[in-house]
Structure formats: C-alpha cells, structure tokens
Amino acid sequence: MDELRELYQEIILDHNKNPKNFGELPDANHSSEGYNPLCGDRIKVFLKVKDGLVEDIKFTGSGCAISRASASVMTTLVKGKTVQEAEELFKRFHDLVTQSPQAEVNLEELDKLAVFAGVREFPSRIKCASLAWHTLIAALKEKQEPISTE
Amino acid sequence: MGIQNTLEGSNTEIPEIGALDVDKIKQDFPILQRKVYGKPLVFLDNAASTQKPLQVIETIQQYYTAENANIHRGVYYLSELATQKYEHSREIVRRFLNARSLKEIVFTYGTTDGINLVAHAFGRKFIKEGDEIIISEMEHHSNIVPWQILCEETGARLRVIPMNDNGELDLDQFRNLINSRTKLVAVVYVSNSLGTVNPIKEIIQSAHEHDIPVLVDGAQAVSHYRIDVQELGCDFFVFSGHKIFGPTGVGVLYAREEILETMNPFRGGGDMIKSVTFERTIYNDLPYRFEAGTPNIAGVIGLGTALEYVENIGYEWIGAHETEVLQYGMNVLSEIKQIRFIGTAQKKAGVISFVVDGVHPHDIGTFLDREGVxxxxxxxxxxxxxxxFNVPATSRASIAMYNKKEDFDALVRGLHKIIKVFS
Structure with a gap:
C-alpha cells in the first residue's frame, strides 16, 4: 500500500475533490480539448494569453483523481507565468513522470509538481497525469477565437 | 468423423468430473494459483479474456514440441498429423455449435476478424446504396465499426435498436426499423459492458419473417451458454477462442452453407485456391475458401481442447454455478450505498458494471490491483x-466458471478501502 499512498497523496485527493480554476473561461483566446481514448477521460483547457503572459487559465472535464489533480495543480502553477515558463514547467513535469521510479527527485526544483512523483510506479496512469499538460501545450500552440458563451 | 481414434500423439486427458467442485476446476488453471503484489490473484476480468486450463496449455506445448508442421500441403508424417489435428478441431467446433456441416465452420483470428469477414465477403456483395443494416445500441465497437466502414463505401445506412435504462433492447422499435431496405441484422447475444442477455431467438425470428439474415456476436455468450446454431436459426455466429479458455488469435465464424457459398472471397492467398494462373484463379471449396494463408494452427488445436474442456464440465453446472456467484456479487455490492449499477436487465450473464459516487473507475482499478483484484x-x-448512461467509464467485474463467491468478498473489501480514502 505504500506506493498507493505515494500516488494518492492528500494534496492530490484534495485537488481532486476541490479542483482549482475549474470551469469555463468566457474571454479565453486559446483553448484545446484533450482526450484519452483508453479511459474516456476528457479535458478542456482555456487560456487568456496577453503579451506572452498567461493571464488566466481554467479547465473543465471529467477524469480520474490523478488527471483532475494534475489539471488543477497545473493551472495554479501556470497562471501568471510567461508562455516560455509554462513550456518549461511542462518539460519538467514530463521528465518527472517518465523517468525511472528509482531516479532522484529534486524537490526544490519541482516544487508543487513533486507530488506526482508517485505516478512513476504506475505506468498505466502516466497518461492520466499528463493529459492536462499535453492539452495546455496544444492550447498554447492553437490560437483560437475567444470562446463564446452564446 | 472418426479422426480422433486414429490420431497418434498424446491427446491431453480431460478428467471426468463427477461431483463438480469449483476448487477442482480452479486447480486446472495454473495462473489462478499465483499471487499479485503478494496477494492471491482474484481474476474478475473474464469478459476481456479468460484464463487457460493446463489441458489447453499442454495441447499447445505438445503441438510445438512434437507435431509442428504446415497443414494441408505436406505429404510427410508431421504435416499429415498437424492437418488431422487441425481438422479434428473443426469437428469439435461443429459439434460444439451443432452446425450441420464442417463446411460451415471457418477458422478466423477472433470475433472482430469474423465480423470483418462477413462485412467484406457478404456485405460488399449484397449490400448496396440505400440498403440498411440494423445493429443495437449495446454493440461492442467491433460490431459497429466494420458496418460503418461498409456503409461509407457503399452508401448504405446504419440503423440502431435503442435500449432502455435497464440496458434491455426495445424489440418493438426493432420491428419498426425493419423494412424492405434492411439487408442484415447484426446483434450481440450477451453484452460485454452490461451483461444483458438479449432475446436473440426472437430477434432472429422477426428478421427471418422478412428474409433478413442475422449475424450473432457470440463473443461473451459462449462461455456461459450452450450454443445450438440450428436451434437459434442464425445465419452467422462469431466468437473468439480466448474468451472461452482457449488461446488468443483464433476464433470461429459459423455461417449457413447456402450463404457462405454465395459470398465473395475475403483474403486472397494460399490454401483458399484450387488453381492459380495469371489469367484465372479457381477458388477452393468451403470452408477453405475463407482461410487464406497459414492459419494459427496451434491456436485452432488449442481451441478444440478448450471446447472439449467446457463440454466436459457441462453448461448445466456452469449455468447454475455462475448464476449463484453473480447473484451473490450483486447482493454484496448493492450493500455499498455509494454504488450504482449500470445494466440491470432482467436476464443477465457474467458481467456486473457499476460506478461509485465520487471515485473514478480508474482510481478504483488501480486500488483493487494492489489488492490482487x-x-x-x-x-x-x-x-x-x-x-x-451518461458516464465516461464504469468498473466491471466479470466472472467465469472458476470464480467463487469469495472473489466478490475481496472486491467489496477493496471497494470499502477506496471509498474511505476518497471520502
């Protein structure tokens, strides 16, 4: 059960229950939809980017605790950062969840991302943790018209 | 046929089981003795694939150890032996399905392959623009997508029998869907996600009143019910070996001889021909016409042993035992107040699908895995x-004849732990 506790840390369970920045963003100018055909999880990421800065970010969708918590933590980290910083965070996250479970974790550098280190022990769940981040990168690349609430 | 008695080489002995005991059956399945993460394995994913008894494993080992050669061609001892064993399996399948003739038994690579065969060889010949194919709302993707592809190619139209919120098909709606353009009905016997047992005989009869052929997806049915294709009256029946304790990569298409005779060839290649010149090819007789290329010989022979194994235990015992285990499972699960069942048909087999309030199925799966479930x-x-049912996913426990009531006790214990963590 130790590895399970490592995966389902309190922080992850909290974010799952009460996700931050959950909902639509009416004045978003970037958005993308992510889909995991393996489990049917769907997520939408909405961004308001101005002068290379992520001014606001929100997400909607359904998914497991890992994917919801990952999306929630991601929004708190990316909000207020530059696009370049967001991309660097993605890379750091990606490296973390795809490295060997035995690899040393630099807690200081990873900061809030470190809670996802437990995912490395569960290969079938890496996609759950990564879905939101991949959707974020797709949204940053795909500039779209503002999402209308009409 | 008499092939069996003239066969040389060891035919794995399948012991007569008198007073049937589930523990005795379990002992035949070596994998069920193993542990996972230090916990005894509780295998409740039989709708995806079943485990294999030692008899099947030994048959395959025996084939590769002492009998391996290509079939239907060699004039030497091993090739004749392999051919005899392969064709003997066809006789076992014929008897298992109670088909009239060996010509009606085509070996495939599985249920999906069988449906695709029919979609190509029957569909491309007989289904044209404006025609209609009826399937149901509870079909597996493998009984949806081949027909969609056919419809895209031909301009035919897919019609869908709706189901109610218990997961039962609406037969009145089905009869309303039938019209002069309907060219095929393709329906699942037992639903893999709901466990619903469809009134397949009634569906076949209604379709036949309008001379419409019917394909039955029997993938989930074969390990729970005795199949008699003559009694059902279906025109096509498909199933997979690995869902009835046989190997993966092998399956069966039963098709009525009169229909099979009129169909286009499917794959072209060796074994499905009588003679080939660059000007003209003469196709082989049934059923070989639909078995191009070297088949999964070991798989076919292993499937024969698996079917004999099931016949030896008998569907009477299997039915009675599984009904008891399934009912017990529904009872103990329904005591968990956070559970909602998906699929509550009057007649169910093998499958319990459910969702748990506040816990995503994936999290449930990961937790249970560490409990050995x-x-x-x-x-x-x-x-x-x-x-x-407006859910992204469900958790599904599905049983086979070797499952016991206590397997559901383990499932329930695991679920209580998860619910506690997530509450």
Missing part, C-alpha cells in the same frame, strides 16, 4: 453504452 475499468469498447 483484477477488474476492468473504462468504456469496454462500448462508448455508445457509456453515452446512454
């Missing part, structure tokens, strides 16, 4: 069913 979580290749 293997269940399936996801959409089970039936996304339209998930859409109907």
């Amino acid at each position: 293997a269940i399936r979580t996801g959409h089970h290749c039936t996304q339209p069913v998930m859409d109907h």
Whole structure:
C-alpha cells in the first residue's frame, strides 16, 4: 500500500475533490480539448494569453483523481507565468513522470509538481497525469477565437 | 468423423468430473494459483479474456514440441498429423455449435476478424446504396465499426435498436426499423459492458419473417451458454477462442452453407485456391475458401481442447454455478450505498458494471490491483453504452466458471478501502 499512498497523496485527493480554476473561461483566446481514448477521460483547457503572459487559465472535464489533480495543480502553477515558463514547467513535469521510479527527485526544483512523483510506479496512469499538460501545450500552440458563451 | 481414434500423439486427458467442485476446476488453471503484489490473484476480468486450463496449455506445448508442421500441403508424417489435428478441431467446433456441416465452420483470428469477414465477403456483395443494416445500441465497437466502414463505401445506412435504462433492447422499435431496405441484422447475444442477455431467438425470428439474415456476436455468450446454431436459426455466429479458455488469435465464424457459398472471397492467398494462373484463379471449396494463408494452427488445436474442456464440465453446472456467484456479487455490492449499477436487465450473464459516487473507475482499478483484484475499468469498447448512461467509464467485474463467491468478498473489501480514502 505504500506506493498507493505515494500516488494518492492528500494534496492530490484534495485537488481532486476541490479542483482549482475549474470551469469555463468566457474571454479565453486559446483553448484545446484533450482526450484519452483508453479511459474516456476528457479535458478542456482555456487560456487568456496577453503579451506572452498567461493571464488566466481554467479547465473543465471529467477524469480520474490523478488527471483532475494534475489539471488543477497545473493551472495554479501556470497562471501568471510567461508562455516560455509554462513550456518549461511542462518539460519538467514530463521528465518527472517518465523517468525511472528509482531516479532522484529534486524537490526544490519541482516544487508543487513533486507530488506526482508517485505516478512513476504506475505506468498505466502516466497518461492520466499528463493529459492536462499535453492539452495546455496544444492550447498554447492553437490560437483560437475567444470562446463564446452564446 | 472418426479422426480422433486414429490420431497418434498424446491427446491431453480431460478428467471426468463427477461431483463438480469449483476448487477442482480452479486447480486446472495454473495462473489462478499465483499471487499479485503478494496477494492471491482474484481474476474478475473474464469478459476481456479468460484464463487457460493446463489441458489447453499442454495441447499447445505438445503441438510445438512434437507435431509442428504446415497443414494441408505436406505429404510427410508431421504435416499429415498437424492437418488431422487441425481438422479434428473443426469437428469439435461443429459439434460444439451443432452446425450441420464442417463446411460451415471457418477458422478466423477472433470475433472482430469474423465480423470483418462477413462485412467484406457478404456485405460488399449484397449490400448496396440505400440498403440498411440494423445493429443495437449495446454493440461492442467491433460490431459497429466494420458496418460503418461498409456503409461509407457503399452508401448504405446504419440503423440502431435503442435500449432502455435497464440496458434491455426495445424489440418493438426493432420491428419498426425493419423494412424492405434492411439487408442484415447484426446483434450481440450477451453484452460485454452490461451483461444483458438479449432475446436473440426472437430477434432472429422477426428478421427471418422478412428474409433478413442475422449475424450473432457470440463473443461473451459462449462461455456461459450452450450454443445450438440450428436451434437459434442464425445465419452467422462469431466468437473468439480466448474468451472461452482457449488461446488468443483464433476464433470461429459459423455461417449457413447456402450463404457462405454465395459470398465473395475475403483474403486472397494460399490454401483458399484450387488453381492459380495469371489469367484465372479457381477458388477452393468451403470452408477453405475463407482461410487464406497459414492459419494459427496451434491456436485452432488449442481451441478444440478448450471446447472439449467446457463440454466436459457441462453448461448445466456452469449455468447454475455462475448464476449463484453473480447473484451473490450483486447482493454484496448493492450493500455499498455509494454504488450504482449500470445494466440491470432482467436476464443477465457474467458481467456486473457499476460506478461509485465520487471515485473514478480508474482510481478504483488501480486500488483493487494492489489488492490482487483484477477488474476492468473504462468504456469496454462500448462508448455508445457509456453515452446512454451518461458516464465516461464504469468498473466491471466479470466472472467465469472458476470464480467463487469469495472473489466478490475481496472486491467489496477493496471497494470499502477506496471509498474511505476518497471520502
């Protein structure tokens, strides 16, 4: 059960229950939809980017605790950062969840991302943790018209 | 046939089981003795694939150890032996399905392959623009997508029998869908995501009143019910070996001889021909016409042993035992107040699908895995069913004849732990 506790840390369970920045963003100018055909999880990421800065970010969708918590933590980290910083965070996250479970974790550098280190022990769940981040990168690349609430 | 008695080489002995005991059956399945993460394996994912008894494993080992050669061609001892064993399996399948003739038994690579064979060889010949194919809302993707592809190619139209919120097909709606353009009905016997047992005989009769052929997807049915294709009256029946304690990569298409005779060839290649010149090819007789290329010989022979194994235990015992275990499972699970069942048909077999308030199926699957309990979580290749019930995924426990009531006790213990963590 130790590895399970490592995966389902309190922080992850909290974010799952009460996700931050959950909902639509009416004045978003970037958005993308992510889909995991393996489990049917769907997520939408909405961004308001101005002068290379992520001014606001929100997400909607359904998914497991890992994917919801990952999306929630991601929004708190990316909000207020530059696009370049967001991309660097993605890379750091990606490296973390795809490295060997035995690899040393630099807690200081990873900061809030470190809670996802437990995912490395569960290969079938890496996609759950990564879905939101991949959707974020797709949204940053795909500039779209503002999402209308009409 | 008499092939069996003239066969040389060891035919794995299948012991007569008198007073049947589930523990005795379990002993035949070596994998069920193993542990996972230090816990005894509780295997409740039989709708995805069943485990294999030692008899099947030994048959395959025996084939590769002492009998391996290509079939239907060699004039030497081993090739004749392999051919005899392969064709003997065809006789076992014929008897198992109670088909009239060996010509009606085509070996495939599985249920999906069988449906695709029919979609190509029957569909491309007989289904034209404006024609209609009827399937149901609870089909596996493998009984949806081949027909969609056919419809795209031909301009035919797919019609869908709806189901109610218990997961039962609406037969009145089905009869309303039938019209002069209907060219085929393709329906699942037992739903893999809901466990619903469809009134397949009634469906076949209604279709036949209008001379419409019927394909039955029997993938989930064969390990629970005795199949008699003559009694059912179906025109096509498909199933997979690995869902009835046989190997993966092998399956069966039963098709009525009169229909099979009129169909286009499917794959072209060796073994499906009588003679080939660059000007003209003469196709082989049934059923070989539909078995191009070297087949999964070991798989076919292993499937024969698996079917004999099931016949030896008998569907009477299997039915009685599984009904008891399934009922017990429903009872103990329904005591968990956070559970909602998906699929509550009057007549169910093998499958219990459910969702738990506040816990995603994937999290349930990961937790249970560490308890040694293997269940399936996801959409089970039936996304339209998930859409109907407005859930992204479910947790599914599915049983076979070797499951016991205590397997559900282990499942329930695991679920209580998860619910506690997530509450």
